[in-house]
Amino acid sequence: MKNNAETTHSQHHADQQGRVPDMANKAGHESDEHAALSSSSRGRSISKIALASLSALVVLAMMFVLVAIEPAQGKVDSDNSGSAMQTHAVTQHTIMGYCPSRMSLADSGNYGDSQFQASAGDISSDSAHAAFGAIYDSSITAFPNNDGTALATQLEDKDPTNDAAVSIAQSDVNAHALVQNTQLLDTKSGAGAASSVVSQATQGDLRGLSATSCVSPALSQSFLLPATDTGWTQQLVIANPTDKATAISFNVWGTVKTGTLALNTARTVTIGAGSESVYDLAAAAPQQDGLFVTVASKDTAVAAVVKVVGLDGLKSLGSEYVTATGSAAQSMVLPGVTKGQHVKLLAYAESASKLSISWVTKAGLKNATSQSLEAHRVASIDMGSVPDDAMAVSVTADNDIHASAITTVDGSDGQQDFGVIAAQSTPQFSAIALPKGLGGSLVLANRSTQEASADIDIYNADGARLETKTVQIGPNAASSLALSDLGSNIAAITVQQQASSKNALSWDIALSSSTLDDAKIAASSYLQPVSLMLQHARITVNETVGVLR
Numbered sequence: 001m002k003n004n005a006e007t008t009h010s011q012h013h014a015d016q017q018g019r020v021p022d023m024a025n026k027a028g029h030e031s032d033e034h035a036a037l038s039s040s041s042r043g044r045s046i047s048k049i050a051l052a053s054l055s056a057l058v059v060l061a062m063m064f065v066l067v068a069i070e071p072a073q074g075k076v077d078s079d080n081s082g083s084a085m086q087t088h089a090v091t092q093h094t095i096m097g098y099c100p101s102r103m104s105l106a107d108s109g110n111y112g113d114s115q116f117q118a119s120a121g122d123i124s125s126d127s128a129h130a131a132f133g134a135i136y137d138s139s140i141t142a143f144p145n146n147d148g149t150a151l152a153t154q155l156e157d158k159d160p161t162n163d164a165a166v167s168i169a170q171s172d173v174n175a176h177a178l179v180q181n182t183q184l185l186d187t188k189s190g191a192g193a194a195s196s197v198v199s200q201a202t203q204g205d206l207r208g209l210s211a212t213s214c215v216s217p218a219l220s221q222s223f224l225l226p227a228t229d230t231g232w233t234q235q236l237v238i239a240n241p242t243d244k245a246t247a248i249s250f251n252v253w254g255t256v257k258t259g260t261l262a263l264n265t266a267r268t269v270t271i272g273a274g275s276e277s278v279y280d281l282a283a284a285a286p287q288q289d290g291l292f293v294t295v296a297s298k299d300t301a302v303a304a305v306v307k308v309v310g311l312d313g314l315k316s317l318g319s320e321y322v323t324a325t326g327s328a329a330q331s332m333v334l335p336g337v338t339k340g341q342h343v344k345l346l347a348y349a350e351s352a353s354k355l356s357i358s359w360v361t362k363a364g365l366k367n368a369t370s371q372s373l374e375a376h377r378v379a380s381i382d383m384g385s386v387p388d389d390a391m392a393v394s395v396t397a398d399n400d401i402h403a404s405a406i407t408t409v410d411g412s413d414g415q416q417d418f419g420v421i422a423a424q425s426t427p428q429f430s431a432i433a434l435p436k437g438l439g440g441s442l443v444l445a446n447r448s449t450q451e452a453s454a455d456i457d458i459y460n461a462d463g464a465r466l467e468t469k470t471v472q473i474g475p476n477a478a479s480s481l482a483l484s485d486l487g488s489n490i491a492a493i494t495v496q497q498q499a500s501s502k503n504a505l506s507w508d509i510a511l512s513s514s515t516l517d518d519a520k521i522a523a524s525s526y527l528q529p530v531s532l533m534l535q536h537a538r539i540t541v542n543e544t545v546g547v548l549r
Contacts, residue, residue, distance in 0.1 A: 121203035124201070128169075134186040138183070140153045170435065189429050226322075228286050236295070238295070252294075264285070320418055341524065342385055409522045428503055443481075458487045469481075
């Protein structure tokens with residue numbers, strides 16, 4: 001029994017000893033796990049701290065970029081100094097022609113004895129208006145028309161069965177100017193509008209003939225004008241047909257000296273919306289044998305015409321409407337001179353030039369004179385009387401120039417009249433609307449060294465085509481066609497140059513009046529063609545959306 005008890009006690013002791021290492025091992029394992037967990041937790045904390053630090057660095061870097069570095073300028077967000085500008089060309093569907101009021105005296109006040117008072121006499125004025133091609137609407141309205149009460153006259157194609165598609169209107173012109181507005185259905189060469197106005201008188205100080213084709217508004221225009229001697233007036237009439245006022249600035253050059261002239265009047269005027277203004281150029285720059293005048297509008301396109309009237313005591317020296325010259329060129333031809341006239345050539349250039357001036361006949365050129373032209377100074381060149389066979393004046397230069405011809409004809413009792421032929425670049429398609437009761441000659445001149453040809457269409461007041469005539473003009477030659485040979489009651493004429501002519505032909509109508517002929521009143525005046533080419537406008541878009549800072 002005792003042995004069994006000792007055995008049991010020994011086993012129990014052994015078991016206790018065996019369990020002690022096991023517990024020790026367990027405690028060791030738990031200690032290792034706790035150490036591992038602590039290490040993992042410290043690793044995660046370090047990772048979080050590192051990530052937070054990195055995020056902070058990124059945020060700080062972005063803030064530095066936004067604050068310290070200016071954003072790049074783009075097409076959407078841009079400031080005014082780096083704005084994006086785009087220009088687009090569009091075809092115009094609306095055409096405007098401004099026709100000045102009838103010829104008038106600059107001062108019609110009643111001073112002194114009645115026999116010495118200036119008088120407009122029995123002056124009358126007529127206009128003609130034509131629209132060609134597919135037209136939605138073409139109408140004539142008195143101008144100014146600020147209250148909108150002036151009635152519009154619609155142009156009408158009175159013969160719609162005719163394939164000509166020409167609408168005509170003729171009217172009287174009184175105290176108001178006229179504006180023709182035309183809306184095209186289809187824009188193509190040969191479609192458009194032309195209009196003109198003519199004044200004539202057999203008595204008073206405006207005896208003779210004055211005429212002009214109506215003009216389109218423009219931002220800048222240039223004029224070559226006759227002398228501003230004592231007794232001469234030059235009324236620059238400026239019309240602003242838009243709904244926005246604009247400032248007009250002038251620069252004037254003369255024959256007395258080189259460079260712009262110091263004017264006796266202001267160099268700028270403001271034209272209200274839908275109104276006219278008159279500027280006296282003869283008072284601004286007197287005692288010149290000729291003027292070159294530039295007119296520039298700041299905000300809107302304006303129409304401008306100069307009414308020139310010459311008086312010498314009780315003698316009438318004539319009157320005329322003068323419109324803007326064409327672009328400067330090295331070669332030009334001025335058609336319409338006739339036997340019995342005296343011609344003076346006016347020229348102006350930005351650079352010194354040598355001019356070669358010739359008469360143009362049916363057989364070609366006939367040398368007239370040569371002349372040196374100073375830069376920035378108008379030259380007035382006396383060409384004398386027109387030879388029997390001459391129909392135009394040819395001018396060539398070694399630099400671009402502006403030129404006009406002044407034709408003067410003498411009547412009885414010292415009465416004279418004059419006309420002005422401004423050098424124009426005549427396009428492939430062009431037209432003239434002819435007021436009623438006038439005659440004359442259609443004169444074409446070829447400035448090239450190759451033969452040129454054109455088709456001439458004649459229309460009556462109903463818009464019906466009377467005749468189509470094809471003409472060929474030899475190199476550096478001219479041709480004249482009497483209007484009486486082209487038909488009766490002519491209301492409009494169009495000329496289409498053949499493509500091979502390369503726009504070498506210039507043409508106009510040298511007018512005559514049976515009323516003045518019967519009264520033995522000298523008359524000289526011209527109607528120059530209006531372009532029927534596609535009308536283009538350029539629209540400039542300036543993006544100025546800026547970034548707020």
